[in-house]
Amino acid sequence: MTVKTRFAPSPTGFLHVGGARTALYSWLHARNQGGEFVLRIEDTDLERSTQEAIDAILEGMNWLGLNWEEGPYYQTKRFDRYNQLIDQLLAEGKAYKCYCSKERVDALREQQMANGEKARYDGHCRDSQEQHAADAPFVIRFRNPTEGTVAFDDHVRGRIEIDNRELDDLIIRRSDGSPTYNFCVVVDDWDMGISHVVRGEDHINNTPRQINIYQALGAPVPEFAHVSMILGDDGAKLSKRHGAVSVMQYRDDGYLPQALLNYLVRLGWSHGDQEIFSEQEMIELFSLKAINKSASAFNTDKLLWLNQHYMKSLPADEVAKHLAWHFEQQNIPLQNGPSLEALIPVMAERAQTLKELAESSRYYYEDFEEFDAAAAKKHLRPVAQAPLELVAQKLAALQEWNAEAIHNCIKQTAEELELGMGKVGMPLRVAVTGAGQSPSLDLTLLLIGQARSVERIGKAVEFVANRANS
Structure with missing residues (x-):
């Protein structure tokens, strides 16, 4: 099979x-x-x-x-097929016309519920000999068996068994001529050769009714799994x-x-x-x-x-296909910065979603108008001017722009000025990213690019100088 x-x-x-x-x-x-x-x-x-x-x-x-x-x-394109089989069931006495008005059915259900009974159709028209006008509205009901049980072995729930007396004669064609869900589903699964139906547990009550319809049509009954x-x-x-x-x-x-x-x-x-x-x-x-x-x-x-x-673990080019959509949504110009494949390994550790990753990567692709106020107040102080000027000179002079060379420039600046790495690194980070947090500086600068990094450091030096003179 x-x-x-x-x-x-x-x-x-x-x-x-x-x-x-x-x-x-x-x-x-x-x-x-x-x-x-x-x-x-x-x-x-x-x-x-x-x-x-x-x-x-x-x-x-x-x-x-x-x-x-x-x-x-699409079920709406298969109405002729459904109606053909409904007519067949009518001819075989496995379905019947029901002329009960909506008002009668509603009143019946209200009375049953008031009596603490299960609301269900009472079969009034099932074997009725009453004559009706040719233009009287009616629905078609399935003639559900009144004896025995319906049983099936659910892949998730195990054995489920329902007494046929618990089931009423459901409507399979409305008064406007359109077939109903429970009938269409059965015909579709039969015609399409469905062997296994996996669906939500809210459909468990439909399953015995549908099994009886399969059997009335002479169709094979699929296996069920209700999650x-x-x-x-x-x-x-x-x-x-x-x-x-x-x-x-x-x-x-x-x-x-x-x-x-x-x-x-x-x-x-x-x-x-x-x-x-x-x-x-x-x-x-x-x-x-x-x-x-x-x-x-x-x-x-x-x-x-x-x-x-x-x-972090998928190939960067696979993640990049999805990340590009978020860059587009946030109007971040991809052409002005590193490839997404290069960005992802650097930034994925610092974000839980692609949206967050895109938001936090904007400084790689476009210049910022101003520095984060708190970061600038803490790190772009007059004492930062000398290390920023010196590291800018060293970075501008590099013949090869790679992470190792960038790291050495920062390290040499700290050594020459007899400063801790943080006294150089933190002002530099704020200078090139506009904020106080980023991945490692060598990778950050590598992705921002040489010319843009040096230009941003120059703006930070100017900011520090203006601050000192104010």
């Missing part, structure tokens, strides 16, 4: 973290088994589905690198107030897709105590049986730690 999985989001909103994790688990199972992964857009909710949401889902999947062999399929919800840091269900709503918000906030995938795979699945997984390791080690039944709590600090790990 060829393993075939699917991710089938409804385009009523963005691709969120829970959906991304479901997509990842489904994708990994297909890859682990040498199978295929299908993307399907379940857009039967015509009022709430939007093109913007569809675009956001596709963008999120592409950013995460969760590529698909088939799709994207638990994700909780926020505070233990409540993950929601907008916990931060990012869309997966793409994580890109905007400076996370690498590799870090988010690694974080999501561990949010309910584990392989021993291992925390860091390459994509290939995820594929080789992943198993549906190893998914945890209990809910997982989202931990932003852990995600930040992972993100910095990937910023």
Whole structure:
């Protein structure tokens, strides 16, 4: 049997973290088994589905690198197929027309709830012989079995069994002629040859109903794996107030897709105590049986730690592809400074996100108008003028601009003036970066460049002189 999985989001909103994790688990199972992964857009909710949401889902999947062999399929383009099978079920007596008004159904449910009963359709039209006008509105309901049980072995939950008497006759075609979600899903999974359905635990109640529809159609029933919800840091269900709503918000906030995938795979699945997984390791080690039944709590600090790990450990050219986007967003002119591949090893230790890395690297690419006030007050004092002038002379005279030569210039300046390295280094750091913190000075100056470094030191000397005369 060829393993075939699917991710089938409804385009009523963005691709969120829970959906991304479901997509990842489904994708990994297909890859682990040498199978295929299908993307399907379940857009039967015509009022709430939007093109913007569809675009956001596709963008999120592409950013995460969760590529698909088939799709994207759209349910709205398959209505003829659904209606053909609904008509077939009607002809076979496995579905029936229901003329109950919305008011009757609502009143029925209210009464049931008042009596402490489970709200469900009472089958009023199931075997009714009542005659109706040709233009009377009706829905089509599936004739659910009234005896026996529905049982399935869930890869995460184990054996689940539901008595058919607990299930009512669900609507499979609305009065406007449009088919409903639970029916469309079954037909799609059958037509697309889906062998394994990986989805959220909120779909467990739908599964027995859908299994009965598979069987009524004579379709094979896929295997199921229902994954638990994700909780926020505070233990409540993950929601907008916990931060990012869309997966793409994580890109905007400076996370690498590799870090988010690694974080999501561990949010309910584990392989021993291992925390860091390459994509290939995820594929080789992943198993549906190893998914945890209990809910997982989202931990932003852990995600930040992972993100910095990937910023430091991935090939610089891979990180640079994502970092360039942030430079563009912050209007930092890349052409005026070092290559991102050269910048990343120097700055990744000092930032947890790409956004932060870009923000803190601006001085490599454009000149600053003024020095940080606190840093200048502390380090650009009259006593700094002589070391700044001397180190500027030495740096300007260098024939080769490399880290070792730069370090020697700073060291020689300190020795000649009989000063500690800090008395030279700190004023120099403020002079070339505008602030009091940066990576090691030799690497900082190397990336800023010789001409620009010397020019900035000259401005700092002028600042010190003006301060002395004021």
